[in-house]
Amino acid sequence: MMEGLSGAYPRACYKGMGYTDKDLKKPLIGIVNSWTESNPGHFHLRQLSQKVKDGIWANGGMPVEFNTIAPCDGIAQGQGMHSILPSRDIIWASIELMVEANQFDGLVMLCSCDKIVPGMMMAAASLDLPVIFVPGGPMEPYTHDDGKNYVLSDVKEAMGRYSSGEIDEAEFNKIESNTCQSCGACGMMGTANTMSTVLEAMGLTLPGGGTISAVSSERMRLAMETGERIVDMVREELNSHKIINEKSINNAIKYILSIGGSTNTILHIPAIAKQVDINITMEDFDRLSKTTPLVTKFKPASKYTLKDYHDAGGVQAVLKTIESLLDTDVLTISGATIGENLAKYKMKSTEVIKPLSNPLAKEGGIAVLKGNLAPNGAVVKQSAVSPQMMVHRGPARVVNSEEEVRELLLGGTVKDGDVIVIKYEGPKGGPGMREMSIPAALLVGMGLGNTVAMVTDGRYSGATKGPCIGYVTPEAADSGPIAIVEEGDIINIDIPNRKLEIEISDEEIAERLKNFTYVPNDSAKGFLKLYRKIVDSADRGATII
Numbered sequence: 035m036m037e038g039l040s041g042a043y044p045r046a047c048y049k050g051m052g053y054t055d056k057d058l059k060k061p062l063i064g065i066v067n068s069w070t071e072s073n074p075g076h077f078h079l080r081q082l083s084q085k086v087k088d089g090i091w092a093n094g095g096m097p098v099e100f101n102t103i104a105p106c107d108g109i110a111q112g113q114g115m116h117s118i119l120p121s122r123d124i125i126w127a128s129i130e131l132m133v134e135a136n137q138f139d140g141l142v143m144l145c146s147c148d149k150i151v152p153g154m155m156m157a158a159a160s161l162d163l164p165v166i167f168v169p170g171g172p173m174e175p176y177t178h179d180d181g182k183n184y185v186l187s188d189v190k191e192a193m194g195r196y197s198s199g200e201i202d203e204a205e206f207n208k209i210e211s212n213t214c215q216s217c218g219a220c221g222m223m224g225t226a227n228t229m230s231t232v233l234e235a236m237g238l239t240l241p242g243g244g245t246i247s248a249v250s251s252e253r254m255r256l257a258m259e260t261g262e263r264i265v266d267m268v269r270e271e272l273n274s275h276k277i278i279n280e281k282s283i284n285n286a287i288k289y290i291l292s293i294g295g296s297t298n299t300i301l302h303i304p305a306i307a308k309q310v311d312i313n314i315t316m317e318d319f320d321r322l323s324k325t326t327p328l329v330t331k332f333k334p335a336s337k338y339t340l341k342d343y344h345d346a347g348g349v350q351a352v353l354k355t356i357e358s359l360l361d362t363d364v365l366t367i368s369g370a371t372i373g374e375n376l377a378k379y380k381m382k383s384t385e386v387i388k389p390l391s392n393p394l395a396k397e398g399g400i401a402v403l404k405g406n407l408a409p410n411g412a413v414v415k416q417s418a419v420s421p422q423m424m425v426h427r428g429p430a431r432v433v434n435s436e437e438e439v440r441e442l443l444l445g446g447t448v449k450d451g452d453v454i455v456i457k458y459e460g461p462k463g464g465p466g467m468r469e470m471s472i473p474a475a476l477l478v479g480m481g482l483g484n485t486v487a488m489v490t491d492g493r494y495s496g497a498t499k500g501p502c503i504g505y506v507t508p509e510a511a512d513s514g515p516i517a518i519v520e521e522g523d524i525i526n527i528d529i530p531n532r533k534l535e536i537e538i539s540d541e542e543i544a545e546r547l548k549n550f551t552y553v554p555n556d557s558a559k560g561f562l563k564l565y566r567k568i569v570d571s572a573d574r575g576a577t578i579i
Contacts, residue, residue: 035137036062053096060096061268063261064138066129066157068104068150075146075170075226076104077217078248082168082257086142089261095268097261098138102128107148107469107495108186108220115436116466116558118149119493120565122305123578125153126160133161140268142260146170146219146248148495151229152302155278158238159309162275164267166260166367167239169230171248172340173218183341184213186220187334187498190472194479197444218248221339223332224495228295229302234349235289236282237366241375245344263367272369280312281361284322285372287314289349291323291398292356294331294417297494300400300505301467304575316411316505316573320402320532327393328417329355330386334499335399335418338386346386350379355390403503405535406543407515407525410507410573412489412534418499420484424530426501428453428487430523435459436492439473443480450485453525457516458555459492460509461576465558465566471495474502487527489534491516493572503527503534507573511552518546 036045036058045058065086069079083099090097102125110118133141141163143154151169158165175183189210196206219226231244240260246253283303290299300316307314329352332338353360354376362373388394399417404410416424428451433439439456442448454473461467470492477483483500491509494502508514515536519525524537536543558566568578 057096060094061139061265063090063095063097063264063268064133064136064141065097065099065144066141066154067099067101067144068146069101069144070104072109073104073106073147074173074214074217075106075219079144079146079170082170082254083144085254085257086144086168086261089258090265093262093265095265098136100132104147104150107225111469111472115468116464116562118469119301119461119467119576120561122149122153122156125150126156129154129157130160133157133163138163140164140264142264143167144170146226146230148225148229148298151226151233152306155233155306156309158274159278159306162273164264164272165238165274166264166267167233167243168257168260169233169239169243171218171246171250171253172221172227173248174215175221175339175341176213176215178209183337183339184209185222185333185339186213187222187224187475189213190475191479193472194476197476198480216249221341222334223293223295223340225296225298227340228290228299231293231349232286232289232299235353236286237277237364237368237372239367241350242348245340245348247341247344267367270369272365272367275310276365277367278306278310279364282364283307283312283314285360285364287319287322288326288356288359289352291319291326291400292329292352294328294335294399294415297400297413297415297504300413301493301572301576305577308575308577316402316413319400323398323400326356326359326398327390328395328397328399329388329390329393331394331399331417335415342386346384347382350376351381351387354379354381355387358390401529401532403527403529403532403534405533406540407489407519407536408506408534409515410571411505412503412507413505414501414503414529415494415498416529419501419529422484423487423501426453426487426527428525430455430519430521430525432457432519432521436468436470436473439470440476443473443476448482448486450482453487453489453527455516455519455525456488456490456492457510457519459490460511461569461572462566463491463509463511463554465562465569467572467576468492469495470502470504471498474498474500489516489525501527505572507571509571511554512571513547513550513552515543515547517552518543518550
């Protein structure tokens, strides 16, 4: 692109920014940065970017930085959540278009948070170039007056405790004001940290990249080393398709299952796999879950934070623990295989990560349920469900939006044994498949997490605990059976046997569906209006292609 007469235009443009003829002969490295002042997970990425640039310059490359959007799931909760899942595909598309236009030789992806990491992974998979990721890292946990470590999911539960009168306004304000102790991704095993650690599990970031604290000098050193390494990867022609393939994707799923990772990976892993023409389904997650034990879990499903995870050895320790279940001949960005990297790793004994011989559970953290209420599947984070709610049967309390479920919960009419059914929150129905994590946290905070279940065609966060079943497909907007659930219908949930059913006959379901007409809400405008028309279903990754 920079050579010969035809390269004069781009050379002239780069010279206008101060680059020299000598610079323009070096490997051209794009730094994709999701830095923003609107998201704590990304607030510090400018500093990390400078370290990446220093490493690139030091190893004979020419760094060129550009940005993409980075909306925050936490800030969007209950307000702008319609826009969050659609942003993932916009992030992917914006990067792909920028890279194709500029013809970079290699890429460093600086990212954090729920939709940005998978969006960048989709781009890395579609662009067969040398790529390394630098995740922003988790924020520091907050130790409250009760001696417990708090993370952002505890704020949501505190909302329920405050609503029920368990804590007063002063206590609630103290939790709200102190829980986010630093910049970085929220310190629980939500989608952000699940996907950031998946990067390390797949060999797309340097060891430790998934769990080193956002504010640690160690992360700055990792950024510098990454800048140096990407230039070598260009010289070695170690492109992304040598790392992102069927084996590494299956390894990623097994890793997710072994740590009780976010259910949102049911959307993101298939979307990434699509970019390399691999078909991953809900059934793949469920099949692998039955043979992949749960060896660790983190807040909100346990007391452990991401700091505890890092101190226990982090991703490499989990990979070493489940090594016998992995394809270890997969290449990583180091040029070595996962097996070669793990051969150098010395495991230490810890309570945080259990041995494969004595796991927390025989199955992985995610289960896929099917039945006449979810013919194409529904998803639950079974590692975060209490034993008494693994099987549940109760009457439906039907609402048609997240706003309605909040009113229902705060109205005090939900009773032990109920099953709250939330319709029209799928990819099309929302539109945008909003996350029901605040209603789920309210449920737990109000003391109903062991007696009341939730079922929705919307989604739940990795920060959700309790009997919350989401991703029901087909969704209500696609005339799925969830659309015709009525108040009082008996819902049967059987997680061990993977069942989700409504106790009415097939004939009654067919009759109700025949009389059902979906009328979309008319609030969608702009891109969301287009998104509703083109988005795929949740069981196929909810992508726009």
